[in-house]
Amino acid sequence: MAELNANRYKYFRWTPRHAWFSFLYMALIPGALGYVAYKTDGLYQLRGKRRGDTIVEW
Known part of the structure; x- marks a missing residue:
């Protein structure tokens, strides 16, 4: 198990699941945080x- 963890990059393959997680962490979450920040700018x-x-x- 330790060898698999140390050599994880050798076993990585792009799958639809990996692509979805990458999109989620690189686009959707920062976009949502940016939208909330833009909408509440100067409100508080x-x-x-x-x-x-x-x-x-007010």
Whole structure:
């Protein structure tokens, strides 16, 4: 088992499952995080707040 783990790159093959995981980690997840960041940009003001103050800026 240790040899298989050390030589994992020799046994790698592109399959539809590997392609889907690669797309998911390289495009879908960063894209979703970027979309959320873009939509909430400037919506919350976190600096200089005290207990009881709201973080939403209208």
